[in-house]
Amino acid sequence: MKTQSYYLDHPNTLRNHLAKSYQIEPPEADSAKSTPPLISPKGQLFAEHENLFTFDGECFRETLPKPAPFVLFGVQSCDLTAIHYQDQFFANDPYYQARRQQALLIGIDCLSPCQQGFCPSVDAGPGVKNETADMILHQLSATSWLLLVCNKKGLNALEGLLLNPANESEFTDRDNRIASCVEQFNDDSYLQQGITAINQNQVPEELWQQLGIQCLSCSGCTNLCPTCSCYGTWERQDSNGDIRRQRFWDSCLYESFQREASQHNPTEEAGERVKRFWTHKFGDNFAQEFGRYGCVGCGRCEQTCPGVVGVHSVMKRIASDAKLDT
Amino acid sequence: MQNSILNNQAFYNLTPIAIELVDFINDGEDARHFRFRLPSPQSIDKPEPGQFFMLSVPGAGEAPFTFTVTPNDQGVFRALVRKMGEVTTALFQCQPGDILGIRGPFGKGWPVNALANKKILMVAGGCGLAPLAGLIDQLITSHHHKHLALVYGARNRALQMLNPERLRWQQELSLFDVLEDTGSTQASTEENHILEGTPLDAMDSVLRTLDWTPDTLLLCGPEVMMSAAAKNFIQRGLSAQAIWLSIERRMHCAVGLCGHCYLSEHHLAHHYVCKDGPTYRWDHLQPPEKN
Numbered sequence: 001m002k003t004q005s006y007y008l009d010h011p012n013t014l015r016n017h018l019a020k021s022y023q024i025e026p027p028e029a030d031s032a033k034s035t036p037p038l039i040s041p042k043g044q045l046f047a048e049h050e051n052l053f054t055f056d057g058e059c060f061r062e063t064l065p066k067p068a069p070f071v072l073f074g075v076q077s078c079d080l081t082a083i084h085y086q087d088q089f090f091a092n093d094p095y096y097q098a099r100r101q102q103a104l105l106i107g108i109d110c111l112s113p114c115q116q117g118f119c120p121s122v123d124a125g126p127g128v129k130n131e132t133a134d135m136i137l138h139q140l141s142a143t144s145w146l147l148l149v150c151n152k153k154g155l156n157a158l159e160g161l162l163l164n165p166a167n168e169s170e171f172t173d174r175d176n177r178i179a180s181c182v183e184q185f186n187d188d189s190y191l192q193q194g195i196t197a198i199n200q201n202q203v204p205e206e207l208w209q210q211l212g213i214q215c216l217s218c219s220g221c222t223n224l225c226p227t228c229s230c231y232g233t234w235e236r237q238d239s240n241g242d243i244r245r246q247r248f249w250d251s252c253l254y255e256s257f258q259r260e261a262s263q264h265n266p267t268e269e270a271g272e273r274v275k276r277f278w279t280h281k282f283g284d285n286f287a288q289e290f291g292r293y294g295c296v297g298c299g300r301c302e303q304t305c306p307g308v309v310g311v312h313s314v315m316k317r318i319a320s321d322a323k324l325d326t
Numbered sequence: 327m328q329n330s331i332l333n334n335q336a337f338y339n340l341t342p343i344a345i346e347l348v349d350f351i352n353d354g355e356d357a358r359h360f361r362f363r364l365p366s367p368q369s370i371d372k373p374e375p376g377q378f379f380m381l382s383v384p385g386a387g388e389a390p391f392t393f394t395v396t397p398n399d400q401g402v403f404r405a406l407v408r409k410m411g412e413v414t415t416a417l418f419q420c421q422p423g424d425i426l427g428i429r430g431p432f433g434k435g436w437p438v439n440a441l442a443n444k445k446i447l448m449v450a451g452g453c454g455l456a457p458l459a460g461l462i463d464q465l466i467t468s469h470h471h472k473h474l475a476l477v478y479g480a481r482n483r484a485l486q487m488l489n490p491e492r493l494r495w496q497q498e499l500s501l502f503d504v505l506e507d508t509g510s511t512q513a514s515t516e517e518n519h520i521l522e523g524t525p526l527d528a529m530d531s532v533l534r535t536l537d538w539t540p541d542t543l544l545l546c547g548p549e550v551m552m553s554a555a556a557k558n559f560i561q562r563g564l565s566a567q568a569i570w571l572s573i574e575r576r577m578h579c580a581v582g583l584c585g586h587c588y589l590s591e592h593h594l595a596h597h598y599v600c601k602d603g604p605t606y607r608w609d610h611l612q613p614p615e616k617n
């Protein structure tokens with residue numbers, strides 16, 4: 001479908017229209033900001049805790065979630081790119097897909113850089129890519145917005161809302177505004193150097209170890225990172241005696257993540273685990289599999305890390321310590 | 327419309343199928359050889375030797391084990407389990423008739439096709455014998471290979487497992503039991519053909535006894551043991567492409583989702599052992615040559 005565009009007086013007009021048929025996330029009306037929230041929408045699709053099945057003593061029964069149709073409203077490009085990435089990773093996961101099918105994604109273009117973000121450097125923003133959303137909001141002025149409709153699902157959701165079609169010229173103006181936003185981002189050439197060093201395996205082991213000492217294994221980064229997907233499982237007994245298996249977000253930075261029953265632990269060293277995190281975010285062999293890096297440049301790991309091992313700190317140190325082949 | 331995608335066969339099944347614990351025999355210290363019954367032999371795909379399944383013990387959790395005997399036409403299969411932690415301890419409290427769960431088969435098994443007409447040496451340590459058991463039985467019935475020898479290392483006699491099977495295999499292959507602690511006099515170890523030390527300590531003596539030279543090496547056991555054995559045989563002139571090993575990693579899903587079983591080797595960081603392994607060829611695990 002060719003992208004269609006309309007004028008909108010305010011995002012709330014769209015929000016109120018959608019609220020007739022969908023539950024809206026986040027529920028507060030003022031959610032069309034161009035700064036991503038500290039907590040990404042990851043948990044709306046890959047739940048922090050969820051039931052996998054129940055066992056009644058004889059049979060195992062799959063417990064798929066059955067959410068009512070919902071909208072993720074005003075999602076920034078980095079987080080939409082992350083959802084697009086997770087759509088591939090969880091393509092065959094029935095729990096994720098049961099939620100994903102009920103979700104309508106309304107993106108929002110960022111027109112000025114956020115504090116820790118670096119989406120342009122990892123091809124994840126600041127403008128929303130059509131293939132990552134159903135509709136896109138783009139602010140023109142205090143009283144005027146552009147609404148882009150990316151696909152059939154978006155168009156169907158718009159039914160019943162009368163909007164004026166926008167001029168063709170708005171597309172180029174939008175591109176220009178996004179391009180000027182890209183120019184306002186800080187220089188982050190250390191990122192590219194860091195990525196190269198990680199992929200050439202040129203990061204000295206001692207540096208990983210130092211970073212490992214700084215990592216408190218708090219799981220802040222893995223929880224906030226919109227592309228982290230690891231989980232553990234446990235079982236719970238209901239009051240009627242039925243057993244439920246649940247999965248919950250896990251973190252590769254925990255010492256016990258790979259520890260086996262025999263106590264053999266291939267990533268016993270904290271440095272090895274920190275290395276895992278960054279390899280998963282910037283490794284070329286993951287990029288080949290998923291068509292892009294695992295990092296979408298949201299900067300949340302930097303924002304949250306109490307040990308100063310977030311993305312900017314780590315990549316700066318790697319860039320200055322690595323012995324690059326050039 | 328909502329459910330159309332969810333009926334798609336491509337979805338991973340994270341919910342087990344109910345199976346019955348038929349019976350078990352004690353087989354070595356803290357190890358039991360179990361028999362389980364599927365609702366029907368077609369309940370799961372036919373496993374290849376070296377493939378594994380996820381066993382659920384309701385209330386305790388789920389853990390990976392290898393089929394020692396794959397499902398017969400009654401759907402009965404076997405697995406050898408050593409008591410280690412939560413799931414295995416709960417399993418050891420189960421009684422015949424109890425309902426458990428299974429998912430699988432998973433992973434890449436042994437390279438059966440590459441074993442045709444080969445002179446195979448298997449080296450197993452401790453629990454590592456279980457993943458080789460199904461292959462040994464398949465080979466000795468199909469006579470697919472040329473020669474077969476098994477070196478089985480255990481810490482002491484009490485920890486040796488698959489005792490009835492090893493007795494039976496003695497007729498069909500060259501079997502070398504190696505014990506770190508023989509716990510008895512020289513005379514009785516000689517009588518029982520037991521070698522002392524680790525499988526590698528015993529290797530010179532094993533190779534002298536065989537009247538053929540192995541051209542294929544299959545390894546299963548602790549990683550340090552497998553790595554030392556692979557390097558030792560490369561020094562002896564065996565090609566890295568003729569060495570296969572089964573790698574163990576902590577697992578919580580077996581379908582490449584939970585992330586626990588990743589490999590930390592730089593060039594294999596995107597590998598999940600549950601899907602891409604557990605069987606690997608030695609050269610594939612080594613860093614690629616820099617050019």
Ligand SMILES: Cc1cc2nc3c(=O)[nH]c(=O)nc-3n(C[C@H](O)[C@H](O)[C@H](O)COP(=O)(O)OP(=O)(O)OC[C@H]3O[C@@H](n4cnc5c(N)ncnc54)[C@H](O)[C@@H]3O)c2cc1C
Binds near residue numbers: 259261389391393575
């Ligand atoms: C491919 C494969 C095949 C195996 N085959 C056999 C076999 O035939 N016989 C046998 O006795 N053992 C086998 N093991 C080892 C067996 O899975 C562990 O002993 C078992 O997971 C211990 O579980 P636990 O709950 O008792 O231990 P705990 O320490 O309580 O472990 C808790 C959970 O962690 C995970 N875990 C812990 N250790 C391991 C491990 N080594 N491997 C994978 N997951 C682990 C499991 O999900 C387990 O349920 C195999 C392991 C793998 C990876």
Ligand code: SF4
Binds near residue numbers: 221295
């Ligand atoms: S690694 Fe950090 S910056 Fe990159 S996506 Fe994850 S939380 Fe955001």
Ligand code: SF4
Binds near residue numbers: 227
């Ligand atoms: S391995 Fe670590 S970095 Fe990768 S998804 Fe899992 S928790 Fe995130």
Ligand code: FES
Binds near residue numbers: 585599
């Ligand atoms: S066991 Fe979950 S990814 Fe391999």
